[in-house]
Amino acid sequence: MKLALITDAWHPQVNGVVTTLHELVEALGPLGVEVTVLHPGQFKNRPCPGYAGIDLAVRPYKALAAMLDNLSPDAVHIATEGPLGWAARKHCIQRGWRFTTAFHTKFPEILRAALRIPLFLGYALFRRFHRPSSGVMVPTEGVLKMLQARGFQSLKPWTHGVDLSLFLYQPQAMGSPELEHLPRPWALYVGRVSYEKNIDAFLSMPWSGTRIVCGEGPLAAQLKARYANVAWMGVLPRPQLARVYAAADVFVFPSRNETFGLVMLEAMACGTPVAAYPVDGPLQVLGAETGQPLGGALDEDLVKAAAQALRVPREEARRRAETFGWPHTVALFKSYLMPIKGEGEKA
Missing domain, CATH: 3.40.50.2000 (Glycogen Phosphorylase B;)
Structure with missing residues (x-):
């Protein structure tokens, strides 16, 4: 064909x-x-x-x-x-x-x-x-x-x-040479730095550790100026991105307007649990439409979701990602x- x-x-x-x-x-x-x-x-x-x-x-x-x-x-x-x-x-x-x-x-x-x-x-x-x-x-x-x-x-x-061979499971959050000097827990966002991603909700949330952003977009310059305490890593080659996923303690997905949210699966494949709002995309990726979320936590308070996600076993996140094979x-x-x-x- x-x-x-x-x-x-x-x-x-x-x-x-x-x-x-x-x-x-x-x-x-x-x-x-x-x-x-x-x-x-x-x-x-x-x-x-x-x-x-x-x-x-x-x-x-x-x-x-x-x-x-x-x-x-x-x-x-x-x-x-x-x-x-x-x-x-x-x-x-x-x-x-x-x-x-x-x-x-x-x-x-x-x-x-x-x-x-x-x-x-x-x-x-x-x-x-x-x-x-x-x-x-x-x-x-x-x-x-x-x-x-x-x-x-x-x-x-x-x-x-999700490519399970690229995004390899790590039972413990890995170290990262670029980030080792920064306090944990590491909260990670990956995606476009743009209007529809609601990234302000992530950048402004109270967090005792470090917030990390991988991505670029039309709002990047102004947000970098406003949030100088955030680790801005830009767009990374995918093998390097996989290592950053695996190094994070929690992956935060602040968007409310997604059809899916592939980055959540990539993080979960590495064992990193997801924190998100209970909306389309996260609801389906975490399986919360039919029961309790697997591989992360959902809450209208993103800080609460992130705190709950930190307690989710990494092996649970990986198992959930494995249900989305190619x-x-x-x-x-x-x-x-x-x-x-x-x-x-x-x-």
């Missing part, structure tokens, strides 16, 4: 969507799926206004249409709702091709936070984007129910996986793909 995967999020961007798609592409090959990724680096592009580190394709339709026609794929998956996503959607509709999409990120919430665009307008736009899709892959049951309530159709429950994630994705033409139709 030849799959065209169109995404506005790809290397050198660093975020959960890029990580998920990269791992997905790597895992599909052995299953007989030849994936061609179409991404902003192949087109004229420019930085997204107000969102440093994200480049978007500029007027990509003509070039993208030619690339898709030359590729003649068996299936098309549109992973994001940016300029490339809209261009691919338009071309598939004009060609009469079926395609699948995914809802990775709550962009309406980002648009509200960054540009003050009302939430209902953002969701109306995204509902329009996904309406022709033969299957909208959604990472958690909570997000699926939210989208159903907002009138989205053809929703498919998906999930994400084989099931990839098999589910492949099962949702649709041939661009129905039986008896010509491509």
Whole structure:
């Protein structure tokens, strides 16, 4: 099978969507799926206004249409709702091709936070984007129910996986040469330093040890100036990031607007318990929808959640992460793909 995967999020961007798609592409090959990724680096592009580190394709339709026609794929998956996503959607509709999409990120919430665009307008736009899709892959049951309530159709429950061979379990928090001079406990945040992440809740919480941030983003400069007592480590290569995860005593996830939160799984795979709010993403990752959270603690008071998470056994965090293996994630994705033409139709 030849799959065209169109995404506005790809290397050198660093975020959960890029990580998920990269791992997905790597895992599909052995299953007989030849994936061609179409991404902003192949087109004229420019930085997204107000969102440093994200480049978007500029007027990509003509070039993208030619690339898709030359590729003649068996299936098309549109992973994001940016300029490339809209261009691919338009071309598939004009060609009469079926395609699948995914809802990775709550962009309406980002648009509200960054540009003050009302939430209902953002969701109306995204509902329009996904309406022709033969299957909208959604990472958690909570997000699926939210989208159903907002009138989205053809929703498919998906999930994400974690690379258990990269993020190795450590029964005790490791040392770290870069951080050894800092007092414990070490509370870690990994992710974009941006509007939608609610990172202020982490940076401002009372903490007797050290708060550590791995990541960059549009708010980094002003937050570094405000919180000079925080250890700012920037964007790390993934092997080094794995060691920082394993060195932390607790991983704090302050976002309230996630569809999933892959970084929580990465921390838990290393044995580091998670502290978060009881909202979509953390609820599903920690399994709290059906019982007590496993691998961390949830509370509307983030300081309380962090204190409770410090008492969670590291082996419990690892066991929970192991339930999110990649084989099931990839098999589910492949099962949702649709041939661009129905039986008896010509491509």
